[in-house]
Amino acid sequence: MTLSRRLAGLIAISAIMAGCTTTYHNGEPRDGVVTRLKGGLSKITSATGLGAGNGSADAGQIALASGEVAQDEGSQIIADLQARPSTIESGTPFATVALSVIASDARVAEAELQVARLRQSASQYNWLPTIGPDISLNSLGEWVTSLVVDQVLFDNGRKKAERDLAKHNVELAAVNLVDHGNSRVYDALSIYLNGAEGRERQGHYNTALKDMTQFEWVLEQRVAGGVSDMSDLNVVRQKLATIRSQIDQAHEMEYTAFAELNAMAELDLSGLSGLGGLRDLDAGKPLGVIRAEAQRDVDIAQARIDRASHLPGLGLSGSVDKTGEATGVLGVTTDKLFGLGTGSELKALEIIRENAGRQVLDAQQQANRDIAAQSLRLEAYRRQADEAAKLTRDAKHNLDLFQQQFENGQRQVMAVVGVYETYADALEKELDLKYKAQRTALELARLRGALAEGAQI
Secondary structure (H helix, E strand, O other): HHHHHHHHHHHHHHHHHHHHHEEEOOOOOOOOOHHHHHHHHHHHOOOOOOOOOOOOOOOOHHHHHHHHHOOOOOOOHHHHOOOOOOEEEEHHHHHHHHHHHHHHOHHHHHHHHHHHHHHHHHHOOOOOOOEEEEEEOOOOOOEEEEEOOOOOOOOOOHHHHHHHHHHHHHHHHHHHHHHHHHHHHHHHHHHHHHHHHHHHHHHHHHHHHHHHHHHHHHEEEEEEEEOOOOHHHHHHHHHHHHHHHHHHHHHHHHHHHHHHHHOEEEEEEEEHHHOOOOOOOOOOOOHHHHHHHHHHHHHHHHHHHHHHHHOOOOEEEEEOOOOOOHHHHHHEEOOOOOOOOOOHHHHHHHHHHHHHHHHHHHHHHHHHHHHHHHHHHHHHHHHHHHHHHHHHHHHOOOOOOOEEEEEEEOHHHHHHHHHHHHHHHHHHHHHHHHOOOHHHHHHHHHHHOOOOOOOOO
16 A cells, blocks of 8 residues: 555544534534534545545646635634725825825835735634654664654644634734735825924015015114104114024924925925815724724633643544554644643633723724824814914904005004004914814824725735
């Protein structure tokens, strides 16, 4: 009898033992029994040429066997992640920034997801027998070689838990990928807001510089004519120095922001201007909650594996030596021996499973609090920005009135300068509240995990 025939015999024995030891409860196979051997193993042995005959492996049989092994129920978590919309309106500067930084991502999180997927694919075959050589040196100094086959028949659900763990690790890696994409877009848009604010402040300060320079010229003429005091001219020149300093700060703010943004984007975004809209939509569960659910499933699967490691199982071990002689042993297996602390360890595993559910509830409560607080803050900033805009319009109307009275000789130049400062301060406050509202809306979208579209990531 050839070696391949002996090996096929061992595998067939393991398959028969798996079918014989399958027990049922209420018509369903028990969780601890490795039931995937039933039927599927005969296709594998036939396709790999380990059975009788010398025919080559049939591609159709291999594909069929792989399909049975790798068949897996769909993941609701991954489906939800793929369907997540983006709050960023398309065609806006925000959308341009988001697409550019996603395209230039180093894809570290994506590589981690690919690794998790490969491990999940490998875990789908963990019910198959393990085959490997056994080489040892006997007392006479001769090498003794044999081929060993080990098959688990009853494992208290460990193999299934290992497959579940691999699946949930894929889900966790997918959550991390989407979260990384959202965080990257959030960072890029925050930087872009800094640049846009610096650019808009420069425009405001440049206008103030132009107007204040005109006041300076008027005062210089009045001082030269002996109409005004030199102290008024000095006050205006100090204000001009302050405005120039603010222009420099705003320019530095814009330059630094776009330099940083271009470093992480695929395109040069220096010429991009304007703000993009963020739609107010519900993207589903916050990413923090989804991550907690994925981590809960990982922890529960790991606890099931650890629990099965403490319990006895049933396994079949066979070997074929170089002469073709085959032997088989059916025995009890266990990863960890019983000790005085085994009972406590099993209780601890149950607590881990219960605590995993509590962590999801805690994550949901924390997300609800953060979103509620940020939503109220956004409403407050928008209301204050509207009020500031009204005050700015009133200040501008008052300034126009004072300027007209100044031209008619009814007002002193310093009175007009004072009113102009009031208008400039109101405009600056409006600007400040406008960008606070933008940043708060951005933070709210980040908390909801809706800055990057799931399908794009």
